[in-house]
Amino acid sequence: MQLEIGVDALLLVGSGLLLLAGLASAVLDKAGARFRVPGALLFLGLGMLAGNDGLGLVLLDDPQLVQNVGTVALLFILFEGGLTTKPTDLRLAALPGALLATIGVAVTAGITGLGIWLVLDLDPVTSLLLGAVVASTDAAAVFSMMRTTPLPRRISALLRIESGANDPIAVMLTVGLLATLAGDEVTAGDWAVFALVQLLGGALVGLAVGGIGVATLRRLDLGVEGMYPVVAGALGALAYSSAAWAGASGFVAVYFAGLLVGALVPRHRRSIRGVHEALANAAEIGLFLLLGLLVTPSELPPVALPGLLVALLLAVVARPVAVWLCTLGQRFSWRERALVSWGGLRGAVPIVLATFPATAAADDAGAIFNVVFFVVLVSVLVQGTTLRPLVRGLRLQVDRPAWAPVAEALPIEGLDVDLVEVFVTEDLALHGRRLHEVPPPDRALVAAIVRGHRVLIPRGDTRLATGDVLLLTTHRQGDVLTRMTAWARGEVPTTGGSTALGHTGDPVTADDDPAAPGAAGPATAHPGTDDDER
Structure with missing residues (x-):
């Protein structure tokens, strides 16, 4: 007699991959003090190894599933990012962070889309769609990088705010361009209203839910210290779902809710941060493993050259121009601008956005996904591994991580x-x-x-x-x-x-x-x- 449950095999393979990814990341982190291998690259590689063209341990061909699971994983990552963002970070970099999260994303998408249209054989709307998908920096990659890279406080604050708040504009551009490809009439006013509702609505919902949560966590005695991280996590989920129900950005809402809880619940902040840092790490590993499982490696070589061109255009033209424009008159040196430009890593968010064309049954959806995946690989491999040497080369290294508390x-x-x-x-x-x-x-x-x-x-x-x-x-x-x-x-x-x-x-x-x-x-x-x- 034997009892078998359908999820047993999946749990066996999944837990094995998670354990292997965590151990390998720790070993490489200790071995490579000067040349660190980004965890995102390792997790993507393991997913590709275990997936369709690899060992075949997990066969995955469901962009909708990846999109849904990716959304949940990003909630944990963004909530932890809000928890570890200090009010002083907002005072240091609120304005440039907000500009990069809005105008910066639009400028990056426009320049990248224009370059793709001029260089590659794609129509203008598809070119802009591809530019929009890769325009936003990735919270998972950026937050993970900042845990190990000694960035100056102002730079760390700017990257944290930008990556925590720039998803709505990328989503707006992606959804609007997909509607245009489908033949719908989308006016500039429609896009502006959508962006306004997403940003302001998400911020208001996040502040409201976060404020209620702060009052609850400060005044009520939950008895067991371990209950505070549970209640805090429930508040993050409530902020996202409430904002989504209201038609606003759940990503912005969950980030703002975490920001309030992290700043205004000092007595239980240690336990809340500790649990949610672990959850964010697990979500990051799981998300990149899942994205690695979804891609088919044998389909990447044909898009290698276009992907490399897009990555180069994004890193050395579009991103620096956006950073320069959004930091004008704010006393950033050229060294700081260069570091912010190079520190805008692409990761899970662009890949998740690349599943939108597939779920919308758009033409060239497969090619768009593969190009975006290649761009992310290049960004994580090149920018992720050279960021620490760049910090030292620009003489901006600090001895203590900027997010560490006093x-x-x-x-x-x-x-x-x-x-x-x-x-x-x-x-x-x-x-x-x-x-x-x-x-x-x-x-x-x-x-x-x-x-x-x-x-x-x-x-x-x-x-x-x-x-x-x-x-x-x-x-x-x-x-x-x-x-x-x-x-x-x-x-x-x-x-x-x-x-x-x-x-x-x-x-x-x-x-x-x-x-x-x-x-x-x-x-x-x-x-x-x-x-x-x-």
Whole structure:
């Protein structure tokens, strides 16, 4: 007797591919510190290997299924992108990001479409359709790249905002041009209204759902910490579906909802971000595997030359022109513009959009999909692998990822106390100072310092260094993270007579009070208390 369920074989192959992709990505990431192989390229390759022209483990020929699954995967990716976008990112790059997400996409599509019409043997509408499909940068590829590439804060903010908000214009152009190919009369006014409803409607729905979610997550005690990521994820799905029901962009809505939750729910932000970062990684792997399964590799060689020409036109002409126009008068240097131009990776979104012609039964749908897939392969392979060297070559490299937080709260359940992590970097006022020179805010204590793989017991004369993580305990009152961040940046005056560990008198050292909490004990109690580690 044997029980078999129809999905068993699919789960076996799918889980094996996911596991192989994750392990291979981790190994290559550690092995290639200078020359990183983008995960998207690896996942696409594995999908192609397991698909129709490869081992034949999974046979997939359903563009509608890929389009639906791709939409769900993009929701996880965009929601996580919103969660990790800080309000300061919006202050740094809201205007250029919005311009690139709207005007920039249209300019890129127009220049690319014009070039395709002049170089390739395609009619004008099909040329513009192909340009529209590849015009938007990809949130999955960009967010993944920013986790490992040390970009300047302003550049990171700009790319994040653009890739999180530029899909509606690409969708609008794609849908409008498909309607034109089908013989429908689509006026410029129709396109303008559609774009306005998509962008503004999606933003309003996302802000509304996100605001309700913030009030819920801040005021209600869900009991178990693991429930907060679940509720947050449900809010993201609600934002997308509500916007789609209203005829607006669900992609914009889910991004804005994540933005509000990430910015305004500090107490549970760590657990929410942790879970959704894992979900976004899984969605990215699954999406690129699925897209690799859909393509037929034997059909790619005939479109290699057209695909290479489109990729070249997009990367060295259309994208730089769009970036230059959308950043005029905003104090971007030519180095920053060059980095933004090269960092606009194409990935899952263009391939998902390339399934639209197939589901609409358009002529040349297969050729369009294959050309777009080839363009994405070139973008990920060339731009993805050369971005880090370009950052170094342009002298724009930073030591710390721009999205990394200054302070993170870890609520201690059952107690009115928070454990707060503060990350020390060279730009903070804490850097290079001794603890007694920068006493923490009132009712806060530095409990430990994590330095590399060691944990140091802090003393008043301990000197803080780049890379240190301070662990502070503080009473749960007001906006803890705002106070801690302001202290770390030197934006609030310190109180005289404070200790490095808290407001309890003069600075504590081993000579003053061996029994004090911050005093030196046996060498085994806190290794590494020499002056070079203080």
